[in-house]
Amino acid sequence: MRPELPQFQPRDPDYADRVRASFGLQQAMELIGAELAVVEPGYVEIHLPHRPQITQQHGYIHGGVVGMVADSAAGYAANTLTPADASVLTVEYKMNLVAPADGQRLVARGEVVRPGRTLIVTRADVYAIRDGQWTLCAIMQQTIMAMHGKMEREG
Numbered sequence: 001m002r003p004e005l006p007q008f009q010p011r012d013p014d015y016a017d018r019v020r021a022s023f024g025l026q027q028a029m030e031l032i033g034a035e036l037a038v039v040e041p042g043y044v045e046i047h048l049p050h051r052p053q054i055t056q057q058h059g060y061i062h063g064g065v066v067g068m069v070a071d072s073a074a075g076y077a078a079n080t081l082t083p084a085d086a087s088v089l090t091v092e093y094k095m096n097l098v099a100p101a102d103g104q105r106l107v108a109r110g111e112v113v114r115p116g117r118t119l120i121v122t123r124a125d126v127y128a129i130r131d132g133q134w135t136l137c138a139i140m141q142q143t144i145m146a147m148h149g150k151m152e153r154e155g
Contacts (some may be wrong), residue, residue, distance in 0.1 A: 008028050008042035008112060009010045012084040015041065019076050020086070022152055029072060031083045032065055036076070042112035044076040048103060061101035063138075066108075070140040073110030078144040086148045089120070092139035093142035100135045103128030112140075120144040 004069035012018060016039045023029060023036040029046070033052050046069045048054075048061070058064040071090055079088045107127045114121040126138035 010041045012031045015080045044110045046073045046108045066138045069108040070124040073108035074124040074142045077110035078120040082146045088144050091143040091145045095140040099137045101128045103130045
């Protein structure tokens, strides 16, 4: 079910370690229990198990949390293609919630649509998985800004 992706060449041979280290600095992802499952050039997956603490009044995973994992998955997909001395920041995103996030876990698949030196266009699809059935619950398009020479803070 994995989409066929364009072939991108990372500018940093250590991109995967850099992205994983950056993800480890995101306390928000730790708070909701998200894990960085796949890191490839131009593609990232974030997995999120269902927990009562991240649900809304109907028992579905909250739309704000769906937005968090979509934003991070697509943002880190962009980060796989930046040079080692750059970090990334979301400029904007538009997300459509197309079904309730009613699953035992969510999988957010972020991918680069168009890489650029400063602006990178990405997208993310978020699936709710219940009993092996994948249901698309959100579609997001995003613009990321590569901040050259600006490293992340370490804590």
